[in-house]
Amino acid sequence: MGEVAKPSVSEAPATSGSVCLQRFTVAYEYPVHFTERLFAPGNAVLRDTITRLERERRHRCIVFVDDGVCAARPSLIDEVETYAGAHPAVIDLVATPIKVAGGEKIKNELFHVEWMQGLIQEHRIDRHSFVIAVGGGAVLDAVGLVAATSHRGIRLIRIPTTVLSQNDSGVGVKNSVNLKGSKNFVGTFAPPFAVLNDLTFIDDLPPREKIAGMAEAVKVALIRDADFFHWLERNIDALSLFEPSAMAFMIRRCAELHMHQIGHGGDPFECGSARPLDFGHWAAHKIESLTRNHVRHGEAVAIGIALDTRYSVLAGLLTPGIEDRVAALLELLGFRLWHPVVDARATDGSSPLLQGISDFREHLGGDLTITLLEGIGRGVEVHEMDERRILEAIAWLKARQSVR
Ligand SMILES: NC(=O)c1ccc[n+]([C@@H]2O[C@H](COP(=O)([O-])OP(=O)(O)OC[C@H]3O[C@@H](n4cnc5c(N)ncnc54)[C@H](O)[C@@H]3O)[C@@H](O)[C@H]2O)c1
Numbered sequence: 001m002g003e004v005a006k007p008s009v010s011e012a013p014a015t016s017g018s019v020c021l022q023r024f025t026v027a028y029e030y031p032v033h034f035t036e037r038l039f040a041p042g043n044a045v046l047r048d049t050i051t052r053l054e055r056e057r058r059h060r061c062i063v064f065v066d067d068g069v070c071a072a073r074p075s076l077i078d079e080v081e082t083y084a085g086a087h088p089a090v091i092d093l094v095a096t097p098i099k100v101a102g103g104e105k106i107k108n109e110l111f112h113v114e115w116m117q118g119l120i121q122e123h124r125i126d127r128h129s130f131v132i133a134v135g136g137g138a139v140l141d142a143v144g145l146v147a148a149t150s151h152r153g154i155r156l157i158r159i160p161t162t163v164l165s166q167n168d169s170g171v172g173v174k175n176s177v178n179l180k181g182s183k184n185f186v187g188t189f190a191p192p193f194a195v196l197n198d199l200t201f202i203d204d205l206p207p208r209e210k211i212a213g214m215a216e217a218v219k220v221a222l223i224r225d226a227d228f229f230h231w232l233e234r235n236i237d238a239l240s241l242f243e244p245s246a247m248a249f250m251i252r253r254c255a256e257l258h259m260h261q262i263g264h265g266g267d268p269f270e271c272g273s274a275r276p277l278d279f280g281h282w283a284a285h286k287i288e289s290l291t292r293n294h295v296r297h298g299e300a301v302a303i304g305i306a307l308d309t310r311y312s313v314l315a316g317l318l319t320p321g322i323e324d325r326v327a328a329l330l331e332l333l334g335f336r337l338w339h340p341v342v343d344a345r346a347t348d349g350s351s352p353l354l355q356g357i358s359d360f361r362e363h364l365g366g367d368l369t370i371t372l373l374e375g376i377g378r379g380v381e382v383h384e385m386d387e388r389r390i391l392e393a394i395a396w397l398k399a400r401q402s403v404r
């Protein structure tokens with residue numbers, strides 16, 4: 001956990017009649033580092049992270065590693081062991097780094113969670129020890145849940161290895177696994193102890209994964225930062241070739257904007273109904289589930305962004321023409337902005353994609369709140385969506401594909 005302050009006890013519980021009001025606040029703080037070659041023995045970032053709160057102690061650490069990352073970089077487990085061996089005074093690696101199933105597999109079956117909790121118990125990892133998770137967003141989500149629930153919360157160091165997890169999910173405060181097909185049903189809000197982004201992991205990623213993660217950068221630029229959107233447009237060639245310095249800037253700026261929203265948006269644990277960071281996501285979540293995750297999260301988000309940008313124009317919120325600029329940017333980054341499920345019809349003639357609006361309302365658990373655009377860099381919240389306009393936006397996107 002990342003909290004640094006003890007609960008404030010400055011206000012004594014107020015007593016009124018038969019009610020005693022309990023109130024305290026806990027401040028959270030966690031560093032997000034951007035580095036390269038994290039496990040090179042001379043790189044002090046991981047060592048200094050582990051000793052941040054207790055300098056003199058030797059810390060027990062258990063490391064879970066995404067098997068997809070190990071396949072792409074077979075030396076990884078040796079690198080972690082060599083690193084621990086180079087810092088014996090502070091790192092006590094309780095076991096050889098443990099490979100876990102990468103991708104959605106680890107979130108789909110609860111036995112992975114119980115198995116990892118058992119290992120934590122077996123290796124006597126306590127609340128001052130560390131769980132270290134190396135992997136994509138799915139592995140970080142599952143290991144995060146394990147860390148948050150073992151001993152009611154063990155310090156978690158996240159080491160994200162995909163574009164999406166470095167620029168979005170890995171820097172946030174959520175974890176989860178799926179239950180009987182219900183995405184992210186079992187999970188907690190639990191800030192990490194630290195996040196260590198190593199850009200060299202991105203080199204190992206397949207191109208499809210590199211492209212998918214960029215959708216979140218377009219999303220957050222559109223709702224929060226016009227300058228970043230213009231930067232994305234100017235750097236389209238470098239990004240489409242995955243040029244390292246362009247990727248590094250894109251990941252860092254996107255991560256900063258996500259962190260700012262979580263830290264300063266007023267609702268880090270999502271108690272209210274607004275989800276500003278979920279622009280384009282009502283459609284995206286539905287496309288992911290309708291295609292049983294064959295469409296990657298970022299690929300679905302790209303389609304959702306295009307639809308909701310066009311919708312914003314149709315709703316009179318956004319200047320016409322911006323939707324074409326947004327769609328062109330996404331296409332030049334490598335996204336295909338179409339999938340047959342987008343305009344599929346059920347036997348009763350209804351649109352399964354439109355069901356995504358009701359699903360989103362249910363997920364929020366309150367009023368429907370959808371983020372649209374009133375300008376580049378300016379998100380705006382609305383509380384209803386007009387079905388006819390959504391269908392018009394879908395027809396626009398489909399027509400766009402046929403002329404390409
Ligand atoms: N907690 C949150 O706030 C949050 C936010 C958004 C998404 N998510 C979750 O993130 C998950 C998606 O994460 P993702 O897009 O990072 O993909 P992923 O974790 O599904 O990984 C995709 C594939 O890439 C492999 N891989 C990971 N890193 C690699 C590397 N460096 N080299 C080669 N292969 C590598 C994995 O083994 C896997 O097969 C979803 O489960 C989604 O629900 C969580």
Ligand SMILES: [Zn+2]
Pocket residue numbers: 168216281297301
């Ligand atoms: Zn997303």
